[in-house]
Amino acid sequence: MNRDELTQPAVLAIVDRDKERTAVMGQYGGRYEEASGRRGLGAECGPVAMRGLVAMVSGCVALAGCVTVNAPAKPIVIELNINIKQEVVYRLSGEAAKTIDENKGIF
Amino acid sequence: MRTVISRRPALIALAMLAIGALPASGQAQGRDPAYAAAREAGQVGEKPDGYLGTIGAVPPQVKKLVEDLNIKRKAVYAEKAQAQHVTIEDFAFTTGCHQISRTEPGEKYQGPDGAWHVRTAGPALRDARCP
Numbered sequence: 056m057n058r059d060e061l062t063q064p065a066v067l068a069i070v071d072r073d074k075e076r077t078a079v080m081g082q083y084g085g086r087y088e089e090a091s092g093r094r095g096l097g098a099e100c101g102p103v104a105m106r107g108l109v110a111m112v113s114g115c116v117a118l119a120g121c122v123t124v125n126a127p128a129k130p131i132v133i134e135l136n137i138n139i140k141q142e143v144v145y146r147l148s149g150e151a152a153k154t155i156d157e158n159k160g161i162f
Numbered sequence: 163m164r165t166v167i168s169r170r171p172a173l174i175a176l177a178m179l180a181i182g183a184l185p186a187s188g189q190a191q192g193r194d195p196a197y198a199a200a201r202e203a204g205q206v207g208e209k210p211d212g213y214l215g216t217i218g219a220v221p222p223q224v225k226k227l228v229e230d231l232n233i234k235r236k237a238v239y240a241e242k243a244q245a246q247h248v249t250i251e252d253f254a255f256t257t258g259c260h261q262i263s264r265t266e267p268g269e270k271y272q273g274p275d276g277a278w279h280v281r282t283a284g285p286a287l288r289d290a291r292c293p
Binding site for chain 2: 140141143144145146147148150151152154155158159160161162
């Protein structure tokens with residue numbers, strides 16, 4: 056396995072903290088370490104296909120500045136525009152009445 | 163010969179002037195007379211989005227008047243909406259709700275169906291989201 060076989064850079068994966076990794080993986084090749092047989096949580100490697108899973112750490116050596124990727128625990132809430140308007144209208148009611156009284160010429 | 167002006171008739175005359183100057187209805191306000199006339203004639207009406215609209219064929223000066231007023235309204239809405247941290251559209255909509263409620267019987271307004279209605283003595287037809 057050499058650098059040329061990596062067609063695309065891989066996405067950042069979970070750092071395997073149990074095993075002390077000292078190897079640093081640059082985004083476009085360089086040294087890498089093979090995690091033989093063990094799959095990290097949420098690890099993504101893109102279209103790169105190789106034996107076992109390669110966990111790559113980018114930009115982190117022995118420092119504590121490691122980035123972890125987790126799925127959100129809570130579901131994503133989407134508020135529809137129509138609901139927001141109803142709440143807002145009730146809240147603005149007093150201010151709107153005051154605005155009309157203050158600007159009598161145009162209303 | 164010295165003319166003596168009695169104080170009482172002068173006071174009465176002054177009072178009559180003052181009463182005459184009072185607005186005939188609650189909504190007479192400080193409106194431009196041309197605007198007030200167009201509104202009364204049914205050429206100009208309130209829309210639910212908070213702006214004025216023209217109804218049918220109107221003379222160009224009325225169109226221009228309505229444009230000017232709408233621009234001024236938008237400026238006020240923008241300022242107030244920013245203070246309240248809401249969109250201009252939301253604030254304009256809320257003001258539109260109030261404006262339609264305050265229309266005098268005989269004035270025209272646009273209902274949620276998009277058609278122009280004449281205000282009666284009863285409640286106006288408003289959007290369901292109005293407070």
